Amino acid sequence: MSLDEFGKIKFDLVQVSRLALSEKSDDLRLFIAKLVRQYRSSDPDLSKELSDFLKANPPKSKTTTMRRTVFDQEVLGGDVPVDDDSQMALLKRYEDESHESKPILAPGIETTLNLLIKEREQKEALAERGLDPSKSAVFVGPPGVGKTMTARWIAAQLGVPLFVLDLSAVMSSLLGRSGANLRSALDFAKRSPCVLLLDEIDAIAKRRSDDSDIGELKRLVTVILQEVDEWPASGLLLAATNHPELIDPALWRRFDLIVEFGVPADEALSSAISRFFGPDIDQFSGWVKVLALLMKGESFSDIERLIRRLRRNFIVGGISTESLISDLLRSKCELLDRQGQIEFAVLLDTCTELSQRRVSELTGVSRDTIRKYRPSDRSPGTGKDT
Ligand SMILES: Nc1ncnc2c1ncn2[C@@H]1O[C@H](COP(=O)(O)OP(=O)(O)OP(=O)(O)O)[C@@H](O)[C@H]1O
Ligand SMILES: [Mg+2]
Numbered sequence: 001m002s003l004d005e006f007g008k009i010k011f012d013l014v015q016v017s018r019l020a021l022s023e024k025s026d027d028l029r030l031f032i033a034k035l036v037r038q039y040r041s042s043d044p045d046l047s048k049e050l051s052d053f054l055k056a057n058p059p060k061s062k063t064t065t066m067r068r069t070v071f072d073q074e075v076l077g078g079d080v081p082v083d084d085d086s087q088m089a090l091l092k093r094y095e096d097e098s099h100e101s102k103p104i105l106a107p108g109i110e111t112t113l114n115l116l117i118k119e120r121e122q123k124e125a126l127a128e129r130g131l132d133p134s135k136s137a138v139f140v141g142p143p144g145v146g147k148t149m150t151a152r153w154i155a156a157q158l159g160v161p162l163f164v165l166d167l168s169a170v171m172s173s174l175l176g177r178s179g180a181n182l183r184s185a186l187d188f189a190k191r192s193p194c195v196l197l198l199d200e201i202d203a204i205a206k207r208r209s210d211d212s213d214i215g216e217l218k219r220l221v222t223v224i225l226q227e228v229d230e231w232p233a234s235g236l237l238l239a240a241t242n243h244p245e246l247i248d249p250a251l252w253r254r255f256d257l258i259v260e261f262g263v264p265a266d267e268a269l270s271s272a273i274s275r276f277f278g279p280d281i282d283q284f285s286g287w288v289k290v291l292a293l294l295m296k297g298e299s300f301s302d303i304e305r306l307i308r309r310l311r312r313n314f315i316v317g318g319i320s321t322e323s324l325i326s327d328l329l330r331s332k333c334e335l336l337d338r339q340g341q342i343e344f345a346v347l348l349d350t351c352t353e354l355s356q357r358r359v360s361e362l363t364g365v366s367r368d369t370i371r372k373y374r375p376s377d378r379s380p381g382t383g384k385d386t
Contacts, residue, residue: 026087029054033086037171054085080163081184084177088169090185091196094152094162103146103153104268104275104300109259113150116236116257117157123233132233134256138201138247139240141261144301147240148199150261155195158236163189164197167204170220179219186227195236198224202243221248228254263299272300276307280314287325289352293344294325294332329362341365346373 001009012035019028032050039047081090105113119126119133126133139147148164155162170181189196204220228251231237239255241247252258264272269292277284284291295303310328313319329348333341345365349356360367 029087033083033088036085051085081181081188083169083181086169088166090166090169090181091163091188092166094155094164101275103149104264104271105146105150106262106265106268109261112257112259113154117154120158120236135231135233135235136228136237136239136255137257137259138252138255139238139259139261140244141242142263142299143242144299145261145263146300147261148197151195151197151199151238151240154236154238158193158195160193160195162195162197164199167198167200176216178216179223182220182223183227186223190227190232190235193234195238198237198239200241201239202241202246221251225251225254263297264303265296269296269303272303273307276304277311280311283314283321284310286353287321290325290329290348290354293347293351294328326362333363342369342373345370346375350374 015031016028019025019031032054036047036051036054039050080093082088083090116134116137123133139150141147151164152162165182165185170185171178186196201224204217204224225248228237244252270288273288273291273295274281274285291307295306298306306328310324313324314321333344336344341363342365345359345363348354348359348363349370354362356367356370359365360370
């Protein structure tokens with residue numbers, strides 16, 4: 001056994017002891033269910049033994065389930081389905097997200113989504129002409145660009161709850177139950193108006209390479225294919241993925257809309273920066289253009305994280321905005337090759353209020369070089385570079 005594995009087992013032992021002694025039996029069951037999954041292929045006997053323990057000791061007080069039941073019956077007239085073995089909820093609920101801020105969207109996406117919402121508001125007009133509103137869409141794009149956030153926002157706009165399918169819970173069960181789990185989750189979501197998000201749907205497709213599970217995963221894809229076809233117009237079925245290339249083409253064809261999300265450009269980038277500074281924007285407003293150049297190509301969530309760090313350093317560290325941003329610029333330049341540094345220096349010189357001297361100091365590119373590479377249509381001596 002490697003040291004790593006030994007460390008992991010020690011950690012698990014501590015967790016199990018802690019949960020058992022604090023009598024957190026629901027949490028303990030979840031933890032054991034995780035171990036069942038973890039050891040399923042490497043140590044099937046251990047996995048089975050643990051799973052038998054779970055089965056032989058069903059939850060005594062179904063506290064979590066009961067708490068959920070009361071709440072769900074009020075809202076939906078039913079309990080969120082759970083995986084039989086682990087008692088993990090197959091769906092996560094997000095409700096009343098009306099306080100959630102609207103995602104910043106590229107103009108094309110905004111138009112598409114506004115129409116999607118409008119179609120639902122005017123479904124009677126569509127019905128008169130024998131049409132349904134669009135009932136399924138798949139969101140494609142890299143991590144951190146607002147796929148999940150947008151699903152939550154759409155649900156809030158429609159005034160219905162959002163359910164997110166927890167694929168790890170669906171697949172947590174013993175082999176053979178995933179299909180039934182998926183079906184019961186989808187059946188549940190079909191019963192009342194809601195938005196259902198199949199988040200990270202590629203997880204199913206990705207796992208296809210794992211031979212032992214291939215039959216199981218095919219079944220899951222088949223279930224989803226059928227459900228997309230039969231989805232009621234009262235609900236909206238969304239899916240999100242970072243890996244469109246892994247998705248079964250048959251599934252792909254069935255979605256009414258394919259929406260491609262991307263990292264923010266131009267206006268979206270500046271809006272994101274301003275938004276993420278929140279109440280501190282006044283102190284940083286002079287730097288938005290510089291930051292936009294600095295963060296071009298980054299996802300919203302990376303930008304948000306970086307800005308949070310700037311704000312913390314500003315508030316607690318008492319570091320000036322000037323030196324915070326200078327540090328960022330310097331570290332960015334260190335990562336670029338010479339040509340990249342020159343291009344970046346020229347951009348800073350042409351697109352921001354920074355003086356050419358300052359740009360040169362920050363980037364390590366001489367003023368002569370900046371002048372040489374600067375677009376020729378820009379006449380020298382605009383007054384800012386002295
Ligand atoms: N378009 C956006 N507008 C404003 N904030 C955003 C946007 N996209 C992402 N964010 C911020 O980043 C966080 C993470 O975004 P989100 O979870 O929606 O990304 P995602 O596209 O679903 O990523 P993943 O593929 O990793 O699931 C959000 O909670 C929000 O704070
Ligand atoms: Mg997401």
